[in-house]
Amino acid sequence: MQRRTLMKAALTAITMTALQATTALAENTVLKIGFVGVTSGPAAAWGISNQRSMEARASWINETGGYTIGGTTYDIEIVSFDDQKDPKRAIAGMEKMAQEGIHYVVGPNVDDGAAAVRPVAEANGIMYFPYAFPKSLYQAPASNAVLGMVANYQSGPAIYKYLMDEKGVKTVAFIAANESDPLSQRDGGVEAATALGMEVVSANVTYQVDTTDFTPVLTPVMRSRPDLLVLSGVSPANAPQLIRSARELGFQGVISTETAQDAGVLAEGAGDLANGFISVGGASTPELASPMMNEFVQRYTDMFGEYNDESNTKVYALEYILETLKADPSAITDVDAFQAIMDTFEAPNPYMNGDAKLRYVGMSSFGQKRQVSVPLVVNVYQDGEFKTLFVAEVD
């Protein structure tokens, strides 16, 4: 009898809990936002920082009552798809988003994936926010892609100019992984450096993506004795090893990259040898980060155990989507309305101190506003953390 009573009590408790959960979920309408990117294999860090940024922000929004757009409050649900850095999988991922009725997707992370999904996105009314740099994705007649970060052809010239003026840099060497993104970034960097009057002393040394020992790769580059070594499109996994090898080979010049990096990874992999390394970041240095950015970092850390500095940039895409939808609620199901309001959209940037704005840019580079205005924060690594070197804006 006692056992039966216990079972009844347990069943009742389970039923009540299930009902409560259903009620809680049913309180708000669900707004699904997609993510298609690489979350496995060697480049997993790029996509995982995207996915986790979105999940951390969505969880925060849902926990605080949801996100109100046009009088309706939504819970945000992130639907993720691992494209394994394979364009065919990226297409499958975008088709899955279309089948689920999703109109806003963050990703893909690389050039070929972003190019591959374009027909699917445009045919199914999906706006997507890639982290890929080919201009053809954002120039007319392309319409549905919005660059989610600052491109290397925008940040590179600013960094090189700064180094020429402030550090007297005259010669530069480039090294890149042998795949499409880093190679195109290297070519863009060579073009920018040449246009600024720098002498390019080495630009044809490349390395396999899975290289782990960079000393033999860098040895010929070091013989060219550049003032500046640019690690074009370098992944956070390779940056510390490249820096370490270059310094151990006696290189004393400046090392820079136009991709986002993680201070913890640099500290572990290169230690003090990474001091002075210049990279592009978001807005998490103490002087720039707003209280909301600090809370985001804390929530991300609580949720996943460790923060990733790449998320300083990747936190923005979801915010842009939601704020733009708030500006025109009809855009929730109509991407034409979304595109129409992009030209005039403006909202306060919640992640940055001062009067920074969220707005779409890209007129200079693409001839239409198809880029989120992420602050171009150029950081220098020093003793385990990034310090702001200078801040610029992209138009």
Added chain:
Amino acid sequence: MEQILANGVYLGSQYAMIALGLTLIFALMNVLNFAHGQMYVIGGFVTYTFYGHWGVPFILALVMSCVTLAILGALIERYLFAPVIKGSAREESTMLLAAGIAFFLDAVILLVFGEKQRGVPKIVDGVFNWDFRLIMPYDRILICVLAILSIVAFIALMQYTKTGRALRALAQDRTAAQLMGVNVDRYSMIGFALGAMLAGLVGGLLVTITGVNLGMGGATSIKAFMMVMIGGAGVISGAIWGGIILGFMEAIGLALLYQYGDITYLVIFVSLMIFLAVRPQGLMGKPWG
């Protein structure tokens, strides 16, 4: 030239160690262990956790990597490979199982250790610099010496101990070894554990130089297979020579071919194809297997 030779010796010694474990497992069980690279990565992460994260002395961390991988290898052999080998005469069954284990371990590594590149503090500071003709950080020299010592110790174990003799007998003729009283099941497990332990050892050693991330496993396995194919599958001395040859080819190619772009591995793969067409059993392998 001095730098090329030094890079070749360093790369060759680490590659030889990676290939040893793979070829041992193949010799004993006729299993192509596609998860060898993932075992290497786990070895690196275990050393990272103990040495880099918890501050345990490096040697102890290295021992922990060896022990962890030996246990993992023994469990994998006992509960996965042994039943499949007994239940299926088709070789592709173990290949599929090995591929499945590789994917599984990749997922486990992502869950347990995360997606980030990890590194540990240098075990020795300073760089040996001979008038810029030969530059080699002291930690690389130390790791190279440790790798060579480990290879010597492994050969001694195989040559002069009862376990080594039993493993060699098993590799030469499984049935004959059984008829001579060798406990085949037990020594298969020991051999697999030893192979996995070697992967853990080299992962633990190299995390001090290259760091470690979850994406390294597949590439490491491919290089290990190349070395084994060059030297001859299932032959210990072949794996060592395969590692040394690949290390020198890489060092020479990167030094001489850099102005043509990243063609070193293209040249290596073409050379390997031509070599295998002429000598499919590899340098030290026998044509009959």
